Amino acid sequence: MTTKGLKDMLGRQGLTPVKEALAILLQELAILPLNQERLPLPAALDRVLANEICSPEDLPRHPRSTMDGFAVRAADTFGASQSMPCYLEIDGEVAMGQAPKGEVHKGKCFRIATGGLLPQGSDAVIMFEHTIPVDDRMIELIKSVGVGTNLIDRGDDIRKEHTALPKNHLLRPQDLGLLAGLGIGEVDVYQQPRVGILSTGDEIVPWSQSPPLGKIRDINGITLSALASRCGAQVTDYGIVSDTEEIFFAGVQQAANENDIVLFSGGSSVGMRDLGERVIEKLGNPGILVHGVALKPGKPIIIGLSNNTAIFGLPGHPVSAMVCFELFVAPALRLLSGIPASATPLKPSIRAKLDRNINSAAGRLDLVRVQLKQQGDNSFLAIPVLGKSGSISTLSRAHGYFFIDTQSQGIHKDTEVKVHLFQ
Amino acid sequence: MTTKGLKDMLGRQGLTPVKEALAILLQELAILPLNQERLPLPAALDRVLANEICSPEDLPRHPRSTMDGFAVRAADTFGASQSMPCYLEIDGEVAMGQAPKGEVHKGKCFRIATGGLLPQGSDAVIMFEHTIPVDDRMIELIKSVGVGTNLIDRGDDIRKEHTALPKNHLLRPQDLGLLAGLGIGEVDVYQQPRVGILSTGDEIVPWSQSPPLGKIRDINGITLSALASRCGAQVTDYGIVSDTEEIFFAGVQQAANENDIVLFSGGSSVGMRDLGERVIEKLGNPGILVHGVALKPGKPIIIGLSNNTAIFGLPGHPVSAMVCFELFVAPALRLLSGIPASATPLKPSIRAKLDRNINSAAGRLDLVRVQLKQQGDNSFLAIPVLGKSGSISTLSRAHGYFFIDTQSQGIHKDTEVKVHLFQ
Numbered sequence: 068m069t070t071k072g073l074k075d076m077l078g079r080q081g082l083t084p085v086k087e088a089l090a091i092l093l094q095e096l097a098i099l100p101l102n103q104e105r106l107p108l109p110a111a112l113d114r115v116l117a118n119e120i121c122s123p124e125d126l127p128r129h130p131r132s133t134m135d136g137f138a139v140r141a142a143d144t145f146g147a148s149q150s151m152p153c154y155l156e157i158d159g160e161v162a163m164g165q166a167p168k169g170e171v172h173k174g175k176c177f178r179i180a181t182g183g184l185l186p187q188g189s190d191a192v193i194m195f196e197h198t199i200p201v202d203d204r205m206i207e208l209i210k211s212v213g214v215g216t217n218l219i220d221r222g223d224d225i226r227k228e229h230t231a232l233p234k235n236h237l238l239r240p241q242d243l244g245l246l247a248g249l250g251i252g253e254v255d256v257y258q259q260p261r262v263g264i265l266s267t268g269d270e271i272v273p274w275s276q277s278p279p280l281g282k283i284r285d286i287n288g289i290t291l292s293a294l295a296s297r298c299g300a301q302v303t304d305y306g307i308v309s310d311t312e313e314i315f316f317a318g319v320q321q322a323a324n325e326n327d328i329v330l331f332s333g334g335s336s337v338g339m340r341d342l343g344e345r346v347i348e349k350l351g352n353p354g355i356l357v358h359g360v361a362l363k364p365g366k367p368i369i370i371g372l373s374n375n376t377a378i379f380g381l382p383g384h385p386v387s388a389m390v391c392f393e394l395f396v397a398p399a400l401r402l403l404s405g406i407p408a409s410a411t412p413l414k415p416s417i418r419a420k421l422d423r424n425i426n427s428a429a430g431r432l433d434l435v436r437v438q439l440k441q442q443g444d445n446s447f448l449a450i451p452v453l454g455k456s457g458s459i460s461t462l463s464r465a466h467g468y469f470f471i472d473t474q475s476q477g478i479h480k481d482t483e484v485k486v487h488l489f490q
Numbered sequence: 491m492t493t494k495g496l497k498d499m500l501g502r503q504g505l506t507p508v509k510e511a512l513a514i515l516l517q518e519l520a521i522l523p524l525n526q527e528r529l530p531l532p533a534a535l536d537r538v539l540a541n542e543i544c545s546p547e548d549l550p551r552h553p554r555s556t557m558d559g560f561a562v563r564a565a566d567t568f569g570a571s572q573s574m575p576c577y578l579e580i581d582g583e584v585a586m587g588q589a590p591k592g593e594v595h596k597g598k599c600f601r602i603a604t605g606g607l608l609p610q611g612s613d614a615v616i617m618f619e620h621t622i623p624v625d626d627r628m629i630e631l632i633k634s635v636g637v638g639t640n641l642i643d644r645g646d647d648i649r650k651e652h653t654a655l656p657k658n659h660l661l662r663p664q665d666l667g668l669l670a671g672l673g674i675g676e677v678d679v680y681q682q683p684r685v686g687i688l689s690t691g692d693e694i695v696p697w698s699q700s701p702p703l704g705k706i707r708d709i710n711g712i713t714l715s716a717l718a719s720r721c722g723a724q725v726t727d728y729g730i731v732s733d734t735e736e737i738f739f740a741g742v743q744q745a746a747n748e749n750d751i752v753l754f755s756g757g758s759s760v761g762m763r764d765l766g767e768r769v770i771e772k773l774g775n776p777g778i779l780v781h782g783v784a785l786k787p788g789k790p791i792i793i794g795l796s797n798n799t800a801i802f803g804l805p806g807h808p809v810s811a812m813v814c815f816e817l818f819v820a821p822a823l824r825l826l827s828g829i830p831a832s833a834t835p836l837k838p839s840i841r842a843k844l845d846r847n848i849n850s851a852a853g854r855l856d857l858v859r860v861q862l863k864q865q866g867d868n869s870f871l872a873i874p875v876l877g878k879s880g881s882i883s884t885l886s887r888a889h890g891y892f893f894i895d896t897q898s899q900g901i902h903k904d905t906e907v908k909v910h911l912f913q
Contacts, residue, residue: 108697112716126883127706133807133880135760163759164693166703180759182693182806184704195760224881232886239912240716241885244709244808247697248882270587270605274531274670280589281607283550283671290667293535297663336586336603337558337618383605384556385667411864413889415838415911441834457556458647459671460549462664463655466836488838489662 081359085432088357093408095372096399102258108246111238113299114256115405119234122249125222130185134217137176138189144211152207192217235407257405262300263322264291267310267333286385286459287332294392297490298400316346323350323376327403332381332388340367343380347371361431364456365390386456390434416485419449426477436465437486449484504782508855511780516831518795519822525681531669534661536722537679538828542657545672548645553608557640560599561612567634575630615640658830680828685723686745687714690733690756709808709882710755717815720913721823739769746773746799750826755804755811763790766803770794784854787879788813809879813857839908842872849900859888872907
């Protein structure tokens with residue numbers, strides 16, 4: 068248990084700084100074994116390579132023209148100029164998609180189109196636009212071309228036996244393109260992490276029902292499912308589980324047995340939080356890793372690990388639950404998808420000017436939701452969306468968020484902030 | 491036809507600036523009718539609302555506590571201080587998920603947990619931690635609370651009949667959460683745009699085949715399919731179609747009849763480009779909108795519209811094809827998904843320092859692929875990935891790209907550039 072760290076506003080010990088909490092979590096997850104599967108190439112989009120892929124051949128396999136023009140021997144053109152043009156005889160033509168017939172001899176050239184295979188003897192291509200036709204059989208050039216001009220040489224794109232893609236690489240559209248170009252039809256990738264989601268609390272009813280007085284519809288189940296799917300997880304929604312200890316334990320245990328990550332979210336009451344902690348400890352070692360972080364909103368998160376399943380007790384308030392997902396669950400999913408913790412996540416942002424002063428308590432990381440408003444061509448105003456963390460509509464009105472650092476006591480109006488978009 | 495614009499390096503007329511080409515395209519597409527469909531809420535993730543959604547009820551429907559503590563009448567606490575504490579009698583308890591029994595009378599309070607419904611008579615909640623138990627029936631407070639403290643009031647999140655989400659809103663996870671909270675189980679959204687993809691050229695074979703001499707594997711088909719799927723399109727891959735005019739025309743015509751957008755990519759030869767232009771003109775009005783843009787790579791793109799289907803003739807080189815997808819096809823897909831052209835796309839980026847000088851020809855927009863390398867905690871180096879536009883491996887090595895403006899002749903080493911990540 069790591070309970071060193073900051074005190075909360077009431078002087079309670081045990082709040083872990085966000086950075087430290089994340090490091091503890093990722094360190095534990097990094098040593099878990101990951102399962103692999105073999106997929107046909109088109110199905111491997113957005114999956115992570117379990118092995119390095121070496122090129123089985125040179126790409127391209129033969130030099131090809133990258134322009135419409137004439138395949139020439141570069142040496143034949145040396146010295147050509149306006150005052151001393153050079154003349155080449157058209158001795159053949161490369162038909163598209165076919166092996167060239169014949170060879171380019173000294174003083175001769177072949178007509179060639181973009182993509183055409185360079186004929187024997189030639190080592191450069193001169194563009195149509197840089198030639199002047201003398202007659203049907205002869206062209207004039209007033210400029211020389213160097214060896215390799217306007218062509219892509221054998222192995223220029225990638226060389227045989229060189230690394231095409233490294234292990235742990237996330238397969239984007241262009242990566243599928245590269246593998247297709249090499250004729251690699253199947254790849255070994257890591258399995259998608261399985262995420263089980265439970266909502267708990269006797270006041271929660273399924274969102275499809277009309278809640279009787281005192282109860283509310285479940286918001287977190289559908290939001291967390293959608294967030295996890297977008298991160299590439301296989302999601303199982305276990306619905307609403309009673310917060311009676313016995314029933315709740317059995318529910319979390321089943322989910323933990325069937326998944327790599329379990330998310331439960333419940334009321335933010337002290338009773339619910341204690342229940343969550345007891346259940347995680349009871350499930351198996353190492354148990355609780357973090358309980359409570361120096362973060363607003365999102366302070367009451369509990370993070371645990373039991374028998375190789377990461378278990379997140381997320382705050383019941385929808386805003387807090389989503390913030391905790393972004394800061395802790397998404398990085399965990401990334402790691403369990405096969406992307407090593409050492410690979411810096413690239414987090415693009417939009418710079419915007421803050422439109423009012425925002426206060427913050429030192430000693431915790433604050434996440435401020437904002438709406439972005441364009442001002443002129445390339446400049447944005449960040450308008451904080453204030454509201455309680457129980458208010459889901461504040462998340463719908465927000466485009467993204469920025470952070471106020473642990474050390475800071477607030478940010479002044481007109482300061483430039485880095486806004487991360489909500490997924 | 492819009493052929494005003496810049497000359498290319500050989501003095502040919504007809505290159506349209508990128509911004510103008512995009513404006514022409516989006517203007518034509520903005521007036522096309524979009525089809526709708528009704529979906530169950532969980533299936534509507536990443537879809538765009540076809541109607542405004544008004545809240546059918548107040549959310550929350552009743553005031554609820556946001557803390558563990560005591561429901562009080564705020565007026566009873568006024569004036570409480572260290573030197574003059576105030577005392578309240580514990581007269582009941584709110585059971586979670588149930589309607590409170592009884593009413594909070596003057597001088598009394600009810601125990602309440604986070605999420606509990608505020609009992610009649612009470613108008614604020616005082617946190618446990620701010621109270622001192624006197625005995626089982628009495629608490630002492632040394633601080634007053636204002637009306638509305640530590641509770642979320644009826645309709646605080648969203649008010650009945652107010653706009654919950656506007657028309658044309660993209661449904662993110664938190665938006666599904668909001669609609670679930672309101673009990674809205676089905677939504678009207680726009681249909682996903684249908685994209686048909688063809689590769690052409692007699693030198694192209696399916697990537698699953700081993701190409702005979704003179705031919706190469708199709709790279710663009712799988713790359714473009716993956717790019718379009720990621721943009722939320724329904725993709726049909728028509729495979730490789732011969733570039734014989736009759737066969738090619740029939741292939742594009744079928745794809746145009748069955749889709750909202752057709753992408754064909756072929757050799758970048760002049761012959762192929764002429765064929766593409768003839769086919770688009772023959773398919774129907776208005777025909778060609780743009781042929782050739784002042785962009786590198788990606789200059790030879792042809793954009794047309796025939797009988798309400800947008801047709802893109804993309805360059806055959808994989809890098810050029812992908813760049814044209816990012817700059818023209820992705821915005822078209824966004825528009826046809828239901829997001830109006832007037833909504834500024836939010837394009838997050840990563841600031842990075844350029845690690846070498848890069849030259850550019852004025853008069854065209856240059857897109858430079860880069861690899862990002864972290865330096866210190868929050869600073870990145872942008873290393874240009876150079877290579878021919880036929881080289882797919884340059885795209886796999888790149889994290890993203892930055893632009894060199896039409897007016898600029900280059901960018902100096904150490905300049906800060908805005909890097910957009912490849913999807």
